[in-house]
Amino acid sequence: MKESTQAKITAAVAAAGGMAQKALATSPNPEWTEYEMxxxxxxxxxxxxxxxxxxxxxxxxxxxxxSKTK
Incomplete structure (x- = not known):
């Protein structure tokens, strides 16, 4: 494999790993219950x-x- 091709593959794998970590992270958008909504x-x-x-x-x-806590 050419060095540039291997570098591209390595970069793509690193980017995919980052996207996977974001996907697995806790969502800032909670699932609201009907009562809460x-x-x-x-x-x-x-x-x-x-x-x-x-x-x-x-x-x-x-x-x-x-709000102030008591």
Whole structure:
């Protein structure tokens, strides 16, 4: 095998390994239960502005992170 061909194969294998690690990593998008989705939708309905779910979830996370613990 030519050196350049072997280098290309090595690079491709390394890239595939990286993609596999990303695929196996914990997903930042959890599977929401029906109860959780309904609760989020109810929270959205109580807001003064129309929010899409992703924005509502970001705001809820921010509220939770900024809340003071007792």
């Amino acid at each position: 309904r609760s989020i939708d109810e929270w959205i309905a109580r807001q003064d502005v129309k929010l899409e779910r992703p924005e509502a979830i970001r705001r809820l996370v921010e509220l939770g992170l900024n």
